[in-house]
Amino acid sequence: QVQLVESGGGLVQAGGSLRLSCAASGRIFRINAMSWLRQAPGKKRELVATITSGGSTNYADSVKGRFTISRDNAENTVYLQMNSLKPEDTAVYYCAAEGWVGQGTQVTVSS
Numbered sequence: 001q002v003q004l005v006e007s008g009g010g011l012v013q014a015g016g017s018l019r020l021s022c023a024a025s026g027r028i029f030r031i032n033a034m035s036w037l038r039q040a041p042g043k044k045r046e047l048v049a050t051i052t053s054g055g056s057t058n059y060a061d062s063v064k065g066r067f068t069i070s071r072d073n074a075e076n077t078v079y080l081q082m083n084s085l086k087p088e089d090t091a092v093y094y095c096a097a098e099g100w101v102g103q104g105t106q107v108t109v110s111s
């Protein structure tokens with residue numbers, strides 16, 4: 001079993017920044033890809049960004065150029081730096097790895 005604990009969410013004005021963190025623990029030998037997902041009210045959960053153990057990244061078109069995913073393999077931690085936030089970024093953000101998903105952290109962007 002793997003536990004994923006997110007932190008760093010909150011309320012921010014449009015144009016502001018937040019940094020999310022997710023720490024993985026439990027029965028971990030090696031974590032390959034780690035991802036951030038988000039789900040806005042009334043919408044389906046969507047993939048925001050993914051990073052492999054080698055550092056390759058992929059982003060949703062809606063966040064390219066504004067969000068940066070990174071990870072610390074030694075600490076089994078993944079980060080999401082979110083800049084130039086928009087009201088449409090408001091959602092619950094989830095960390096995912098090895099088929100497990102965390103409880104989520106709320107991000108609210110006010111206009």
